Amino acid sequence: MKVDRIPFEIGKATPRADGSAKVSGKEKYAADYYEGDFLWAGVKRAGVPHATIKGIHTEAAEALPGVIAVLTWKDIPGENRLGIIRRNQPVLAETVVRHSGEAVALILAESRGALKGAIDSILLEYAPLPGVFSAQEALKESSPLVHEDNPEGNVIKAVSVETGACASAMGECDVVVGGVYETPVQEHAFLETEAGWAYRAENGACVIVASTQTPFRDCFEIAPVLGMDPGSIRVIAPYLGGAFGGKDGITVQCLLALALLHAGGRPVKIWWDREESFLAGVKRMNATMHYRLGAKQDGTFHALECRLYYDGGAYSPLGGEIMTLGAEHAGSAYRIPNVSVKGWALYTNNPVGGPFRGFGVPQVTAAMEQMVDMAARKLGMDPLSIRLQNVVRKGDRNCVGVILTHSTGAAECLETILGHPLWKTRDEWKKGAGLFKVRGVGLACMAHAMGYPPMVPDEARAKIELTAEGKIRVYAGVVDMGQGNASTYQQIAGHILVQDGPAMELVLPDTARTLPSGSSSASRTTYTYGNALIEAATDLKKAILKAASAQTGGTRPEEFVLVPDRVRHIPTGNEISLGELAGSMDGPARTATGYFRMPVTRERLDAIYMGPHLIFSYGAHLVYAEIDELTGQVEIARYLAITDAGKVMSPRVYEQQIEGATAMGIGYALTEDFKVANGSIVTQDLATYIIPTSMDIPRIESIPVEIAEETGPFGMKGAGEIGMSGPMPAIGNAICDACGIRILRAPFIGEAVHEALLSGNAEEADL
Amino acid sequence: MKIRFTLNGEAREMETDERRRVIDLLREDLTMTGTKEGCGTGECGACTILVNSESRLACLMVAPQLDGAEVMTIEGLARNGELHPLQKAFIEYGAIQCGFCTPGMVMASLDLLTRNPSPTEAEIREGISGNLCRCTGYQKIVEAVSAAASARKLGGRP
Numbered sequence: 001m002k003v004d005r006i007p008f009e010i011g012k013a014t015p016r017a018d019g020s021a022k023v024s025g026k027e028k029y030a031a032d033y034y035e036g037d038f039l040w041a042g043v044k045r046a047g048v049p050h051a052t053i054k055g056i057h058t059e060a061a062e063a064l065p066g067v068i069a070v071l072t073w074k075d076i077p078g079e080n081r082l083g084i085i086r087r088n089q090p091v092l093a094e095t096v097v098r099h100s101g102e103a104v105a106l107i108l109a110e111s112r113g114a115l116k117g118a119i120d121s122i123l124l125e126y127a128p129l130p131g132v133f134s135a136q137e138a139l140k141e142s143s144p145l146v147h148e149d150n151p152e153g154n155v156i157k158a159v160s161v162e163t164g165a166c167a168s169a170m171g172e173c174d175v176v177v178g179g180v181y182e183t184p185v186q187e188h189a190f191l192e193t194e195a196g197w198a199y200r201a202e203n204g205a206c207v208i209v210a211s212t213q214t215p216f217r218d219c220f221e222i223a224p225v226l227g228m229d230p231g232s233i234r235v236i237a238p239y240l241g242g243a244f245g246g247k248d249g250i251t252v253q254c255l256l257a258l259a260l261l262h263a264g265g266r267p268v269k270i271w272w273d274r275e276e277s278f279l280a281g282v283k284r285m286n287a288t289m290h291y292r293l294g295a296k297q298d299g300t301f302h303a304l305e306c307r308l309y310y311d312g313g314a315y316s317p318l319g320g321e322i323m324t325l326g327a328e329h330a331g332s333a334y335r336i337p338n339v340s341v342k343g344w345a346l347y348t349n350n351p352v353g354g355p356f357r358g359f360g361v362p363q364v365t366a367a368m369e370q371m372v373d374m375a376a377r378k379l380g381m382d383p384l385s386i387r388l389q390n391v392v393r394k395g396d397r398n399c400v401g402v403i404l405t406h407s408t409g410a411a412e413c414l415e416t417i418l419g420h421p422l423w424k425t426r427d428e429w430k431k432g433a434g435l436f437k438v439r440g441v442g443l444a445c446m447a448h449a450m451g452y453p454p455m456v457p458d459e460a461r462a463k464i465e466l467t468a469e470g471k472i473r474v475y476a477g478v479v480d481m482g483q484g485n486a487s488t489y490q491q492i493a494g495h496i497l498v499q500d501g502p503a504m505e506l507v508l509p510d511t512a513r514t515l516p517s518g519s520s521s522a523s524r525t526t527y528t529y530g531n532a533l534i535e536a537a538t539d540l541k542k543a544i545l546k547a548a549s550a551q552t553g554g555t556r557p558e559e560f561v562l563v564p565d566r567v568r569h570i571p572t573g574n575e576i577s578l579g580e581l582a583g584s585m586d587g588p589a590r591t592a593t594g595y596f597r598m599p600v601t602r603e604r605l606d607a608i609y610m611g612p613h614l615i616f617s618y619g620a621h622l623v624y625a626e627i628d629e630l631t632g633q634v635e636i637a638r639y640l641a642i643t644d645a646g647k648v649m650s651p652r653v654y655e656q657q658i659e660g661a662t663a664m665g666i667g668y669a670l671t672e673d674f675k676v677a678n679g680s681i682v683t684q685d686l687a688t689y690i691i692p693t694s695m696d697i698p699r700i701e702s703i704p705v706e707i708a709e710e711t712g713p714f715g716m717k718g719a720g721e722i723g724m725s726g727p728m729p730a731i732g733n734a735i736c737d738a739c740g741i742r743i744l745r746a747p748f749i750g751e752a753v754h755e756a757l758l759s760g761n762a763e764e765a766d767l
Numbered sequence: 768m769k770i771r772f773t774l775n776g777e778a779r780e781m782e783t784d785e786r787r788r789v790i791d792l793l794r795e796d797l798t799m800t801g802t803k804e805g806c807g808t809g810e811c812g813a814c815t816i817l818v819n820s821e822s823r824l825a826c827l828m829v830a831p832q833l834d835g836a837e838v839m840t841i842e843g844l845a846r847n848g849e850l851h852p853l854q855k856a857f858i859e860y861g862a863i864q865c866g867f868c869t870p871g872m873v874m875a876s877l878d879l880l881t882r883n884p885s886p887t888e889a890e891i892r893e894g895i896s897g898n899l900c901r902c903t904g905y906q907k908i909v910e911a912v913s914a915a916a917s918a919r920k921l922g923g924r925p
Binding site: 022243660 | 807
């Protein structure tokens with residue numbers, strides 16, 4: 001039979017596996033379950049940032065029609081603690097609340113109406129406690145303690161990195177620039193708010209279908225709370241409606257499991273509304289960063305000194321680790337021989353800080369990349385030359401002293417900008433500004449580490465099967481939160497096994513069916529799981545060809561090739577369908593697994609908490625910005641994003657990642673400011689927390705610098721986060737280029753820019 | 768109260784509470800979960816549906832407003848298993864990532880193309896500006912809508 005179907009190819013744009021189901025409304029997300037006689041569950045939240053709980057009065061709520069149960073911490077069968085690094089976050093508050101979004105009581109009800117009525121009827125009796133509302137305050141000896149039992153006071157984590165001799169080196173510099181740079185709290189604002197569905201399996205297991213980036217870790221985090229064995233909890237993660245780090249860890253999962261214990265065998269649904277998502281979800285931590293960068297007269301960076309203060313909020317799901325990654329990237333993508341970085345993540349009574357695309361790096365990159373421009377201006381150099389002069393190249397040491405032995409394409413990214421028409425014609429464009437408009441062009445260069453730090457094994461296990469029906473089924477243990485990694489897995493397996501879309505099936509993460517492969521985070525998914533899948537698919541290919549040879553006695557496996565749906569015997573042209581072949585193989589022979597663990601640095605494991613990273617993606621961004629002198633409004637006219645994320649496996653998915661990250665970064669730079677006043681959230685909805693619309697994002701030109709990373713699957717590296725760090729500094733630099741004004745607090749909302757223009761605050765901070 | 772309306776070309780009659788939000792009626796009562804809820808307050812556009820061929824937000828409507836109306840949701844766009852050209856363009860141009868905004872975005876785009884079959888890029892951007900997308904940066908969505916428009920394959924369909 002002639003086969004004219006085209007199998008998947010690496011490097012070619014292929015339609016996403018989820019496209020058809022998503023565009024027709026058929027795809028089922030965690031929020032889309034309404035089956036059978038289910039119950040709604042929801043949470044009464046603290047409403048105050050810091051207080052001792054004197055009473056939780058649930059009687060009125062319990063008496064309401066349609067209310068099934070109201071649970072407090074006393075109803076928790078195991079230990080009332082959640083946490084990844086530190087288990088110190090109560091599932092339901094006991095005697096103290098530490099932030100206004102803290103969960104105090106869990107309600108089960110017949111309808112959402114009854115649920116809301118019950119939540120409103122619960123009375124919380126408090127004795128207010130003084131709060132801590134900024135990182136700087138948290139460090140003061142006299143400040144109240146957020147966690148009385150924390151031996152380090154309000155410090156979640158402190159790190160210190162020293163390379164060379166920073167203090168004396170600073171004195172040797174011809175030019176020193178510096179300033180105190182501040183970045184805002186950012187809200188993930190994924191379209192699908194936190195949601196989940198739980199039911200009892202026939203074997204009694206607790207099954208949770210949740211919008212989560214971490215299904216396997218969730219089982220281990222939930223189990224002790226319920227006093228259960230992790231094996232009796234099954235977490236299924238369908239496609240997520242966005243996450244960006246905000247669903248890295250427990251949101252609704254533990255509450256669902258707890259509710260299920262009281263649901264009398266009925267399924268339970270939890271779906272936070274937008275306001276609750278804003279109130280209770282984790283945030284990108286704000287940071288205050290004291291920077292000093294010193295350079296020699298010829299433009300060579302000589303010394304960098306930073307003190308970084310990250311506001312971790314009331315609990316620390318990875319707050320210390322996020323700040324640490326910031327510290328590791330404090331010098332951006334530059335070779336600086338003398339570096340002193342000190343960082344603190346601190347407990348406050350603000351909303352909980354947590355992972356968000358970039359994981360602590362966008363903050364420091366925003367500060368550092370503006371320092372670079374300040375140094376360039378002071379030295380009379382152009383901002384591209386100074387970057388090219390100092391940027392890390394393969395074999396250099398980065399700012400924490402790690403020798404970069406893997407693909408290092410930062411210089412190539414900058415060189416691509418150097419040769420691009422947008423760079424060459426920038427002056428012409430700037431001159432074309434209309435009345436009351438000024439134009440500026442800004443640059444930024446970025447690095448982003450891939451994967452977990454060395455102390456946390458970054459590993460994945462892939463599984464692939466030739467089904468009894470002759471389809472290739474990929475069991476993906478890593479969540480697809482929208483970034484398209486599941487489609488890329490299909491592409492990898494299809495490429496190796498020479499199959500196309502209709503011949504393939506995907507099993508999304510399910511702790512009962514797929515193998516543990518870590519979280520969907522840290523720009524690691526396709527790199528780590530992809531490598532494991534290459535091994536699994538290659539083994540399955542061997543098994544299939546071996547089975548074909550066995551079935552046609554006397555032939556050798558080498559005489560066969562795979563073609564879509566079939567195996568072909570090259571010498572004779574005879575073909576066997578995969579279905580037929582599957583029938584001749586037993587289950588284990590039709591299944592293959594693969595394992596991969598990301599390489600780590602062998603040296604300097606003590607350089608930074610949990611060890612420094614070895615492999616980085618790089619980027620360079622160029623922005624054209626126009627500022628309205630009457631309103632201060634900043635409009636982005638053009639955007640060029642150059643990225644070194646290794647070889648591009650799936651161009652469309654790659655572009656989506658870069659364009660999406662850049663748009664999110666533009667929002668972070670221009671409008672997104674999650675405001676909290678004395679622990680109370682001021683921006684409670686999407687009307688006051690402004691994320692970019694289609695009118696705010698310009699055409700983004702994305703060019704990959706395709707330097708193969710030898711350890712990557714087909715030469716790729718992570719592309720998920722690198723684009724996030726560029727826009728804020730590039731836009732800050734463009735504003736300065738246009739107006740001569742350096743605004744040290746982001747975002748650059750119109751009012752802030754207008755105020756800076758009016759005050760004539762033209763001088764750059766100088767130390 | 769009882770309401771009668773046409774849903775994706777099919778006549779419906781339902782007993783419902785007069786305060787029932789249309790989004791709940793669709794998702795929960797009719798289990799048509801293609802229409803998504805992202806904010807519940809009319810800011811994100813995820814729940815966009817067509818009511819009498821005009822885009823409306825299902826989270827801001829109550830059941831009686833559907834009485835006598837012709838309603839189309841994302842589930843009604845494909846015909847005989849064949850995706851609408853606009854849906855195909857969204858797939859082809861990579862305009863979908865997490866996909867949660869997609870149904871609303873497709874419905875808003877359809878409304879735009881019905882009113883303005885040959886929009887400029889600026890008009891497309893304006894036309895979909897009521898629909899938030901946190902994943903794509905909008906570029907591929909704009910390209911998909913533009914391609915669907917220039918292909919002129921809509922063939923008079925709503």
